[in-house]
């Protein structure tokens with residue numbers, strides 16, 4: 001279970017998170033939505049210790065991880081993986097080496113065995129064919145799929161996907177949705193998915209939370225969102241150009 | 248067999264081609280700068296601003312580096328003299344002469360290549376990858392004339408002035424050390440008796456050519472930047488290496504010509 | 512008026528604040544590197560890869576620089592030797608300056624320009640594209656994975672290139688002695704070998720070791736501290752080479768003071 005409790009975070013004068021509280025139950029897929037710049041990426045980075053809150057607490061499986069040291073965070077990161085918004089593959093390595101790196105570092109496998117397992121993960125996202133290429137030569141969509149494969153190498157219990165389908169064509173996006181669903185169903189992974197993709201949101205989400213002006217505006221089931229009378233929520237869900245939402 | 252041969256040719260050929268095209272790129276910027284200077288198309292206001300920036304950025308840096316160089320050179324030379332012929336009268340004049348002829352211009356040139364050359368490449372490189380240079384081209388402003396010519400003039404003047412300052416700083420540092428550690432009085436140490444007009448000219452010619460070439464070499468590196476932050480970093484690195492190397496090469500050429508032709 | 516008075520003071524003030532911040536940050540980074548070395552907790556594959564990469568990047572430029580350093584020092588020394596008639600001192604003068612003073616400084620500056628600047632650019636790019644955060648998110652320590660292998664590679668390569676560079680400088684000196692100065696190369700090389708310059712040679716290597724430490728620590732520190740996109744990377748590279756040049760002259764001074772060499 002993941003709990004964010006009253007998180008505040010500012011960058012200089014910019015008060016991005018102004019008291020965000022959010023709970024994700026075991027085995028749930030929570031979709032985090034909100035306009036660009038709302039602070040979705042900022043919020044999820046707190047969970048793996050890449051950012052520290054100004055105030056508030058983060059509790060993972062009942063353990064307060066807010067002020068763990070960098071070294072104490074490493075075990076947390078092994079069970080809580082993150083797919084970055086910009087994929088952030090290592091440019092200097094091939095796709096295969098990118099995915100094999102966690103195996104070599106954490107399982108102390110030799111190169112051949114690490115590569116074999118990395119290929120298995122790449123197969124999950126249909127990327128074995130690009131194993132020998134460099135990330136710089138791939139399009140955004142393909143890079144994103146490699147990043148997903150890399151995040152799954154350590155068989156995490158929790159996975160954060162930061163905009164996993166943005167920039168993907170509809171078929172590839174549907175494949176990622178399918179992957180997230182089967183992760184939940186088959187391995188019981190708990191996931192937070194940052195997304196704008198309305199179709200994925202309504203086909204995969206167990207719950208949705210919308211972040212707006214530094215607060216959670218609405219937190220509920222897809223059904224709650226469809227029926228919401230809140231003008232901001234309904235503007236976002238229906239993608240209307242005008243309405244009360246400040247962009 | 249054939250494949251191995253081909254790989255061999257590639258391994259030797261690729262760097263040569265790279266150095267060749269790099270040299271050609273520098274030559275082409277050089278030609279454009281000369282053309283602009285001949286036409287008198289110079290933005291003098293920008294020249295003044297760049298001179299101020301170069302001087303302001305380098306003064307502290309040159310004080311530190313030349314200060315240490317002056318201290319250690321005098322310390323080492325004086326320790327030798329103390330052991331073989333404890334007569335320090337020639338040390339100061341010879342030190343000042345050597346500073347003029349060789350170390351003040353060369354080390355100043357290297358420091359400006361490092362400080363200013365990398366700065367020029369970083370600045371112009373960032374403008375290239377953020378397409379500001381293309382925007383300049385769109386309003387018919389030639390980037391070489393607009394960006395590099397003012398920096399070339401400014402740096403030519405400033406490297407000469409900073410070289411004189413460098414001699415001064417190294418001499419002060421050496422003088423203090425000679426006085427404190429070896430009891431050589433400042434009036435013995437500071438003497439221009441060995442510095443001839445030829446030495447002064449040689450030093451200033453070196454400074455002038457370093458100052459002229461550094462912005463050309465560094466600006467060319469900046470203009471050929473491509474591809475985001477990695478491209479800017481790479482261009483900046485290339486500017487430092489290429490402009491430092493240009494200083495060493497020019498120093499060799501000028502010293503060589505000076506020694507063989509003019510007996511300097 | 513006020514500006515005229517406050518200007519220089521605040522420039523010096525700001526420079527010394529920056530110096531303190533750099534020294535403090537770099538010292539802390541060095542501490543973390545040393546802790547990762549005892550007991551060794553770093554990526555050996557990556558260390559080998561860096562060793563190779565640093566060698567490939569810097570060998571050619573250091574060798575060529577060394578050739579010219581030897582050549583320039585012969586010309587300058589010949590000038591004095593000719594005036595004073597002390598021809599026997601040519602070999603000693605060239606060998607001393609090349610091994611102990613000018614050789615290490617110029618080779619160090621070139622190494623800093625090529626390898627240090629490149630390192631700052633690489634790490635800075637990894638920071639702004641979030642690749643360093645990605646490493647942390649994979650529970651991989653950036654110090655052990657990125658910094659320590661570079662630290663080792665730069666120290667080892669700096670030492671090797673200095674040892675080799677001295678040879679190339681002698682070659683450059685011999686060639687120039689022959690063509691420009693009119694001294695037989697075998698005489699010059701014989702003179703240098705007879706001048707008992709082992710101490711100078713070792714001092715040069717000692718300096719190279721310290722340059723390797725300072726170049727790797729400072730360039731990593733500036734690289735990891737990059738903020739703000741492409742402009743930030745360019746600025747960091749600029750600061751990194753400047754700090755390294757200042758460090759090289761400072762180290763040169765301190766080492767020369769602690770280990771006096773010569774006749």
Ligand SMILES: Nc1ncnc2c1ncn2[C@@H]1O[C@H](COP(=O)(O)OP(=O)(O)O)[C@@H](O)[C@H]1O
Pocket residue numbers: 011016034035036037038039040041042043
């Ligand atoms: N490291 C940072 N430094 C300063 N500002 C930041 C930083 N990270 C994010 N921000 C700011 O926080 C706000 C939210 O960013 P982000 O979480 O990336 O938005 P999104 O919801 O689109 O993911 C943005 O305005 C961004 O400029």
Ligand SMILES: [Mg+2]
Pocket residue numbers: 040041042085162
């Ligand atoms: Mg985001």
